[in-house]
Amino acid sequence: MTGCVFGALTLGAVTLPASAQEVNVYSLRQAFLVEPLFAKFTEQTGVKVNVIFAEKGLVERIKQEGVNSPADVLMTVDISRISDAVAAGVTESVNSDVLQNSIPAHLRDENGHWFALTQRGRAIYASKERVAEGEITRYEDLADPKWEGRVCTRSGTHDYNIALFASMIAHHGTEDAKAWLEGLKSNLARKPQGNDRGQVKAIKEGECDIAIGNTYYFGKMMDNPDQRSWAEAVNIVFPNQADRGMSMNISGMTLIKGAPHKENAIKLMEFLVSDEAQKIYAEVNYEYPVKPGVEWAENVKSWGTFKADDLPLAEIARLRADAVRMVDQVGYNE
Incomplete structure (x- = not known):
């Protein structure tokens, strides 16, 4: 094979x-x-x-x-x-x-x-230079029009994002989650592309100010001499700490x-x-x-402690097909 x-x-x-x-x-x-x-x-x-x-x-x-x-x-x-x-x-x-x-x-x-x-947590990475501390604290904030043209993500159909989108459906219902995803899409600085580390690189290079990525990539970037400057350009934001916690x-x-x-x-x-x-x-x-x-x-x-979302992963798995369909409906990758 x-x-x-x-x-x-x-x-x-x-x-x-x-x-x-x-x-x-x-x-x-x-x-x-x-x-x-x-x-x-x-x-x-x-x-x-x-x-x-x-x-x-x-x-x-x-x-x-x-x-x-x-x-x-x-x-x-x-x-x-x-x-x-x-x-x-x-x-x-x-x-x-x-x-x-x-x-x-x-x-x-x-x-x-x-x-x-x-x-691993699905964190938000925010530019140290262009995003004030506490300016973004929730996944829901990613759809705020204030971030228009300032967000980078990998493909909406990648498993990591599908799991996050499925969790949004679980917490908000399909209709509200779809509206949120439409808002996120409208805030994208570029067509979804690359991997999680690529989004942080884009922040370092000024292409966007906010990205979504798994927590462990911060450690991987810090260990890589060619990528350390990417990690040093961002803060890790653990989302939704005042309510349900970070999606895991x-x-x-x-x-x-x-x-x-x-x-x-x-x-x-x-x-x-x-x-x-x-x-x-x-x-x-x-x-x-x-x-x-x-x-x-x-x-x-050293990255800090956080509250984790305890939504059963079986529920995320159950809603995967709905999340994929939602990505297609809003044309997220187009």
Whole structure:
């Protein structure tokens, strides 16, 4: 399959019969994010983690493989991707006290088909030079005519924005959310394009004053010598702190139906919500742990604390199709 990197990670010195020591992971998350976790898991259990990495297409691959699929666990980057897996019928419910006790109810499927692993907020980035502190505080403000020609976003149909738009539908209803999206579209400085970091670059270059982006990109930009000046040009605004809180999205995991190494798969899933794994996973990509009480990375702490929207992600997944339709109706990407 194009774009996949196939790799068996032999992470440990224990040699056991293959049926007893393996677990197969299909991952939409990049290798550098998950390999430290798998190394620690193998160190503790002796179970070898075999991984296929890809940017897309893994759910389709699992469907094509059918009952012969070697996949045990799917790791994803967004609620949209994980809900696609459930809708495709390739997932299996997990009944685990460890998972249920470690992950808040709004961050997991009520039927045990998926579980969040890390969180990221959908923040507003505002120019330090051209936007006064406190001048924009809510997602709703993005539709204020005062920002006409001053807002940048990536494509309206990108999963990250669809999740935000779905949350607006959940909180305001379809009619009001559509009016808000029309207002946001009228305030765009340019046609939606690029990625989240590209929007912050546009602020630095004076093309716009406000953008929408995931929180972890701030850390990534600060780490990149070529992008550090972009991050230094903006403030991170955690929206809606006086009411419902900032919209959150996740990386997550699901057990694959008919997993050939089901016992090891559940063992891995439970390990991934341990305090140790949560800290490693969140730190490596500047994300927030899903398990309450796990300490944030130091640089993430420096961005400040915030109130998170506790809207069930299952509700966001349910409203995705409505959000996509709304983007089309207002011609957001045109």
